[in-house]
Amino acid sequence: GAGVSQSPSNKVTEKGxxxxxxxxxxxxxxxxxxxxxxxxxxxxxxxxFQGNSAPDKSGLPSDRFSAERTGGSVSTLTIQRTQQEDSAxxxxxxxxxxxxxEQYFGPGTRLTVT
Amino acid sequence: GDSVTQMEGPVTLSEEAFLxxxxxxxxxxxxSLFWYVQYPGEGLQLLLKATKADDKGxxxxxxATYRKETTSFHLEKGSVQVSDxxxxxxxxxxxxxxxxxxxxxxxxxxxxxxxx
Numbered sequence: 447g448a449g450v451s452q453s454p455s456n457k458v459t460e461k462g463x464x465x466x467x468x469x470x471x472x473x474x475x476x477x478x479x480x481x482x483x484x485x486x487x488x489x490x491x492x493x494x495f496q497g498n499s500a501p502d503k504s505g506l507p508s509d510r511f512s513a514e515r516t517g518g519s520v521s522t523l524t525i526q527r528t529q530q531e532d533s534a535x536x537x538x539x540x541x542x543x544x545x546x547x548e549q550y551f552g553p554g555t556r557l558t559v560t
Numbered sequence: 561g562d563s564v565t566q567m568e569g570p571v572t573l574s575e576e577a578f579l580x581x582x583x584x585x586x587x588x589x590x591x592s593l594f595w596y597v598q599y600p601g602e603g604l605q606l607l608l609k610a611t612k613a614d615d616k617g618x619x620x621x622x623x624a625t626y627r628k629e630t631t632s633f634h635l636e637k638g639s640v641q642v643s644d645x646x647x648x649x650x651x652x653x654x655x656x657x658x659x660x661x662x663x664x665x666x667x668x669x670x671x672x673x674x675x676x
Contacts, residue, residue, distance in 0.1 A: 450603075472579060479662070479663065479664075481664075481666075487650065488666060488667070488668040489651075489664075489666035489669070490666075490668065491663045491664065491665070493662055494662070502663070504661070523634075537603070537604065541662060548609070549604050549606070549662065549664065550606075551603045551604040551605070552597075552603055553602070553603045554603060555654075
């Protein structure tokens with residue numbers, strides 16, 4: 447079946463602009479995670495959604511970052527007023543539920559802030 | 561807090577050589593441990609996992625044993641192939657302590673290059 451998909455695959459934006467990154471999890475997976483992969487910081491957890499529960503936003507680096515998940519499926523990560531340090535690959539993962547051990551990762555969105 | 565430390569790369573080996581990538585962790589409970597692999601141009605894939613002490617995870621000739629006494633989860637393969645060239649990430653999840661939060665804590669990654 448289809449895996450986790452993310453769009454766009456690449457995004458170049460100017461400093462100060464807002465960007466939206468999209469994640470389509472595997473159908474039926476109730477848990478969804480966003481991570482960021484950057485040269486300086488490695489792989490960092492950003493936010494976690496599980497079903498209809500309030501998301502765990504503890505990994506978001508600043509209030510410029512927000513995310514939502516509509517209808518328990520598609521998720522959008524929004525970065526407002528982008529900065530150069532936001533340049534990274536943003537990875538989305540889903541798992542069957544919050545207690546499943548395996549997370550399935552999407553191919554990522556490479557964000558470059560110029 | 562929870563964290564993972566893994567051996568820095570890059571690691572360069574000849575085909576059929578023995579591979580070890582060291583990984584140690586810090587956690588207050590009994591986390592689940594994972595190795596993920598990222599092949600060139602592809603997304604992260606789960607390679608193997610172990611959910612309790614002394615468990616051995618294995619896949620594609622790779623093995624790792626969950627050692628509570630040394631807080632380690634070293635990745636090994638007896639004979640690497642060119643196709644094993646990739647970045648390998650050690651990770652832990654705090655689900656093992658009964659939490660439903662499955663966030664992963666990753667090591668920095670180790671680039672492996674295998675030459676024919």
